[in-house]
Structures are given as structure tokens and as C-alpha cells.
């Protein structure tokens with residue numbers, strides 16, 4: 078069983094966004110497996126880097142749609158994205174410098190952040206952005 082299972086409660090009903098959320102969750106699951114299997118530092122480092130890059134890509138997709146359709150909640154939503162990207166940057170840097178190990182606490186943090194963000198914040202933009210064109 079995967080660390081995070083996709084379920085309908087994570088769907089916001091906009092396919093291109095749901096697909097990106099699935100990919101983010103898959104990357105956290107890959108990180109979890111790598112930790113459990115005790116994969117080499119370079120392998121885990123590369124997974125972390127990919128997670129960071131894909132997170133930025135996904136957030137920028139959402140933010141471009143916020144701009145295009147002038148989403149009313151964009152300011153606070155973008156702040157939340159920025160906070161998480163900053164945290165992911167710190168995690169990556171600390172991991173690369175050897176001052177952080179990938180732990181279940183860290184995986185839980187990523188899991189909670191992503192799943193809560195989807196269910197609380199991303200869901201809020203659905204009434205304004207549903208049916209609009211969002212580039213994936």
C-alpha cells in the first residue's frame with residue numbers, strides 16, 4: 078500500500094489539476110519508498126530535487142490561472158505556496174549538506190501539507206476557475 082493513497086476526497090474536479098496533484102503525491106510516495114529502502118544519498122537527493130521542481134511547476138500553473146482569471150483569493154493562496162516552496166528549499170539544502178535525514182516526520186509533514194492544501198485551499202478556487210482553461 079502506498080504511503081498516500083489517492084481518493085476522491087482529494088479530487089477538486091478540475092482534471093488537469095487533479096492529474097498534477099496525483100503526480101505530486103506519487104513523488105512523495107517515491108520519496109517514502111526510497112527512505113524505507115535506504116536508498117543512496119544521491120538517489121534520494123535527486124527525488125527531492127524532482128519533488129521541488131514539480132511542486133514549483135504545479136504552483137506556477139495554478140498561479141497563472143489565478144492571474145488570468147483574477148481569482149479573488151490569489152494573494153493568500155500564493156503566500157501559502159511560497160511558504161511551502163521555501164520550506165522545500167530548506168529541506169533540500171539541509172539534506173544535501175548532510176544536516177538532515179529523511180524521516181517519517183518529514184514525510185508526514187509533506188503528506189499533511191499537500192493533502193490539507195488541496196482540500197482547504199485549492200478547493201476554494203474551484204467555483205471561480207471551474208470550466209476555465211488551465212494549462213497543464
Ligand SMILES: [Fe+2]
Pocket residue numbers: 136139154158194198199
Ligand atoms: Fe495551491
Ligand SMILES: [Fe+2]
Pocket residue numbers: 098135139195199
Ligand atoms: Fe494544487
